[in-house]
Every structure is written in C-alpha cells, then in structure tokens.
Amino acid sequence: MKKIGLFPGSFDPLTFGHLDLITRGSALFDELVVGIFTNTNKTSYFTPEEKSALLKEAVKNLPNVKIVLQPQVLTVKSAEDLGAQFLLRGVRNGEDLTYEQNIAAMNHHLAPTIETVFLLSDPKYTFISSSMLKEVLRFGGDISTFVPKHVNQALKEKVKQFEQ
Template identity: 45%
Template sequence: MKKTAIFPGSFDPFTMGHHDIVLRSLNLFDEVIVSIGYNSTKKNRYFDVDLMVSKIKGVYAEEPRVQVVVYNELTSTLAKKYQAQFLIRGLRNTTDFEYENTISQMNRYLNPELETVFLITSPQYAAISSTVIREVHRYGGDVSEFLPFPI
C-alpha cells in the first residue's frame, strides 16, 4: 500500500526548516503533499499564496513524489480526499509539541485513519520561524539563508 503523507501549514513563507522536514519525510513516505492552508487565526498572508505555491513547486520540480496543494477545509477532510494515512508535523520545542498534540488529537477524532507523525526539527533550523522571517523581511533584512528559494 502506498504511504501518503500530508504536510499542512500556512507556509508564510516556506522555510529551510519546512524544506528539511519534507526531505526527511521522503525517506518515510511514498508521497508527501505540501498543503498550504488558510489559517483562520491569521488575518492576512504576508506572502501571496500563489507565489508560495510556485516557489515550493520549483524547489521540488525534480521530485515527483512531492505535490503542492492549497486547501480551505479541515486538514482531516483533506487527508481523506487524498487518501493520506499520515499527517507530518515538525516540532522545534515543547511549546510546539503542546500545540501540535492538541491538534493531532482532534484530527484523530475527526479521521481515525489519520496518524500524526512528529519530526523533531534539525538543530540548525530550530530557531527559524515564518513569523520571525516575515518580520526581518518586512524591515528590509536579508532572509535568503532561511528560505530554499529567492524572494
């Protein structure tokens, strides 16, 4: 049976930490679907969603096992649509774990077939967050080493 995993997030922007999680996930799963969702707690995106789709697709242009999709529904519903059995989440610290664990429990309730797999962020990416990158970029700072593509 093909092992399909969803890697959901707002990816605003998609960072080297996210890229690292995708690459490591390809060692575990047959297909990884990077799923750009609309976060109801965030008012507006900083980077346009179409720009992120284009940039992420460019990063994985030579890797047919990675898809990029945009969604505006429950992640558990998206997983059913793509027949994904796994949900990938990266963890930088214990705060991430507390947040992700709660979401994982709800996803499991909504879709009992969906198993969440937590991957610990590689040390060199542990301090990177999309929030910090947006702030640095907003004020003219160089964020190129934190992204797998130019902005």
C-alpha cells in the first residue's frame, strides 16, 4: 500500500522551517501532499493560488511532493479524500507540542484511522513562525535568511502593495 502523508498549513509565508519539514517528510512517505489550508485566526498576505505557486517553485526538486489547495475543508476530510493515512505536523517547542497534541486528539476523534506524525523542527528553525516574520517585515526588518529567495521577493512586492 502506498504511504501518503498530508502536511497541512497556511504557508503565509513559506519559510525554510516549512521546507525542512517538507523535505524530511518526503523521505518518509511515498507521496507527500502539501495542503494549503485557510487559518481563520490569521490574516494572509498571499492568496491560495499565490501560495501554491510559491510552494511549487520551492519543491520542484522533490518529485513525490504535490501541492493542493484546501481552502474550506477539515484537515481529516481532506486527508480522507486524498487517500492519506498520515498527517505530518512540525513541533518547534513545548508550546507547539501542547497545541499540536490537542489538534491530533481532535483529528483522531474525527478520523481514527488517520495517524498524526510529529517531526521536531531543526533547532535553527525553532524560533521562526510565519506570523513573526510578517511582523518583522512589516516594520522594515530583513527576513531573507528565513525564507526562500523567491518568497522574499514576493513578500517585498506585497508590502509595497499594502503601503499604496
């Protein structure tokens, strides 16, 4: 049986922490689906289509990774529809672990046959969050060491649009 993992996220913006998890996850599964989901608690800079294009560019060297848009669907429903048996989640710190454990428990309640797999973040990425990077960028800080070059460029263009 083909092992399919789903890595859900809002990816706004895509960071090197995300890419590290995608790369490592692609080695664990026959197919890794990166699902671009809507997080109702966050304000997005990019449209789902823009996020998809940025992700596709970033993972073009990973043949078993595919990108899908899942804007208004439960993660476990998406996993079932995609035939994924696993959800891949990253954990940066203890706070993330508590948060992710609660999500995993709810997902298990909703879909008991789908297993959540946690990967610990590489220590060099443990303090990076998309929200933090957007805040730094908003106030003129340099985030180029935390995001791929093409994402950094797209972010600079977005900031210019917001300033107009």
